[in-house]
Amino acid sequence: MRGGHPWVFSNSVREQNRAGEAGEFAVIFDRRDKFLAIGLFDPESPIRVRILHVGKPCAIDADWWRARAEAATSRRNGLFDNLTTGYRLINGESDGWPGLVLDRYDETFVLKIYTAAWLPRVKQIADILAAKSRLVLRLSRNIQEQAARVGFQEGQILRGTPLDGTVTFLENGLRFEAEVFRGQKTGFFLDQRENRRKAGALANGRRVLNIFSYTGGFSLYAAVGGADSVLSLDISEHALSGARRNFALNQDHPAVVRCQHETIQADAFKWLAAKPIQKFDMIILDPPSLAKRESERSVAIGAYGKLIEGALLRLAPEGIFIAASCSAHVSADDFFALTRKLTPELEEMETTRHPADHPATFPEAEYLKCIYLRRRR
Numbered sequence: 001m002r003g004g005h006p007w008v009f010s011n012s013v014r015e016q017n018r019a020g021e022a023g024e025f026a027v028i029f030d031r032r033d034k035f036l037a038i039g040l041f042d043p044e045s046p047i048r049v050r051i052l053h054v055g056k057p058c059a060i061d062a063d064w065w066r067a068r069a070e071a072a073t074s075r076r077n078g079l080f081d082n083l084t085t086g087y088r089l090i091n092g093e094s095d096g097w098p099g100l101v102l103d104r105y106d107e108t109f110v111l112k113i114y115t116a117a118w119l120p121r122v123k124q125i126a127d128i129l130a131a132k133s134r135l136v137l138r139l140s141r142n143i144q145e146q147a148a149r150v151g152f153q154e155g156q157i158l159r160g161t162p163l164d165g166t167v168t169f170l171e172n173g174l175r176f177e178a179e180v181f182r183g184q185k186t187g188f189f190l191d192q193r194e195n196r197r198k199a200g201a202l203a204n205g206r207r208v209l210n211i212f213s214y215t216g217g218f219s220l221y222a223a224v225g226g227a228d229s230v231l232s233l234d235i236s237e238h239a240l241s242g243a244r245r246n247f248a249l250n251q252d253h254p255a256v257v258r259c260q261h262e263t264i265q266a267d268a269f270k271w272l273a274a275k276p277i278q279k280f281d282m283i284i285l286d287p288p289s290l291a292k293r294e295s296e297r298s299v300a301i302g303a304y305g306k307l308i309e310g311a312l313l314r315l316a317p318e319g320i321f322i323a324a325s326c327s328a329h330v331s332a333d334d335f336f337a338l339t340r341k342l343t344p345e346l347e348e349m350e351t352t353r354h355p356a357d358h359p360a361t362f363p364e365a366e367y368l369k370c371i372y373l374r375r376r377r
C-alpha cells in the first residue's frame with residue numbers, strides 16, 4: 001500500500017472490528033496499529049478494500065472528492081483539441097478512483113462501475129463528476145443484480161436529457177458512433193485511438209484486413225489514410241452494421257468515398273484456419289481479451305499463436321502486420337516475444353502501450369500492448 005498498490009485482498013486482512021457493508025469506508029491500520037490507509041470496503045469481493053488514500057488520516061468529504069475529480073481532469077489537460085471529443089477522464093485505480101471509469105463522448109458522459117462498493121455513492125459521485133451534463137450509468141455484469149436491489153439499472157440516465165440510441169463524437173476529426181447504453185466497455189474502444197491513428201498513417205495505397213473490427217475504428221482510419229480497400233471482419237453483425245454507419249458518417253472525406261469498404265461476418269479463428277484466398281498489404285489483429293483469468297493464460301497464448309499464424313499466411317510482400325492484445329493476464333513481454341518468435345521474417349517497426357488518457361500505475365492495470373511489423377520484400 002505504501003508503495004502505491006491500490007488493492008487489499010481478503011486473505012491479507014488480519015483482524016476486522018465488524019462485518020462491514022459494501023461501500024463503507026475501511027480504515028486500515030498496520031501491525032503496530034498505526035493509521036495506514038482508507039479505502040472502499042466490499043465484503044463480497046476478493047479485493048476486500050480498494051484504497052482511496054494512504055498516509056496521514058484525512059476527511060473524505062465532498063471537497064475531497066471534488067479535488068480528486070479535478071486531479072484526473074487536469075492530468076488530461078492539453079491532450080485533446082476539439083477534434084477529439086471522445087476520451088477517458090477517469091481510468092479507475094490509476095486515477096485514484098478504484099473500480100470506476102468515466103468516459104466522455106461529446107456532451108454525454110458514461111460512468112462505469114466495476115465494484116458494488118460504489119453503489120451507495122453513485123448519486124454523490126454523479127453530482128461531482130457531471131453535475132450539468134448527460135450522464136449514463138453502466139454496470140459491470142457481476143454487480144447488476146446487487147445494483148438493481150438499490151434501484152440502479154444498466155444503461156440508466158443519471159443526469160440530463162433522455163437519449164435514444166447512440167452518441168456521435170469526434171476522434172481526430174473523424175465521426176464515430178458510441179453505443180453508450182449497451183456497447184462493450186462504455187460504448188467504444190477509446191484505448192485504441194493512438195494505434196488507429198498510427199495504422200491510418202501507414203495505410204496509403206494498401207489493401208487492408210481488419211480482424212476483430214468491432215465498429216470499424218481501424219478500418220475508417222485506414223480509409224482516411226488512403227487505403228485502396230478495407231475488409232472489416234467481426235463475428236458480430238451488429239458491430240459490422242456500426243462499422244458501415246461509421247463509414248457513412250464520414251463521406252465528406254474523399255478518401256473514405258474512394259476506399260472500397262466491405263464487411264464480413266465470421267469467426268476469426270475459423271476464417272483464418274481456412275485456406276487463404278486473398279492477400280493483404282496491411283493486417284490489423286485486435287482480438288478481445290483471450291484470458292479472462294490467470295488460469296486461461298496458456299490457452300490464450302495458444303490462441304494468439306493461431307491468429308498470428310493465420311494472419312501471416314495472408315500478408316503480402318512488404319505488408320504491415322499490427323497485432324494488439326488486451327489480455328491483462330498475458331504480459332506485454334510475453335505477447336511481444338510470442339509475436340516475434342512467429343514472425344522471424346518480419347521487421348519490427350515499433351511497440352506501443354497505454355495511451356495517456358488510460359494510465360496504468362500498477363502491474364494489474366496494464367493490459368494493452370501492440371506491435372507493428374513489416375514484411376521485407
Ligand code: SAH
Pocket residue numbers: 188189192196212213214215216217218233234235236239266267268269286287288
Ligand atoms: N479493434 C476494435 C476493437 C475490437 S473489440 C476497435 O478499434 O474498436 C473485439 C471484437 O472482436 C468485438 O467486436 C467482438 O464482436 C469481436 N469478436 C469476438 N470474438 C470473435 C471471433 N471469434 N471472431 C471474430 N470476431 C470476434
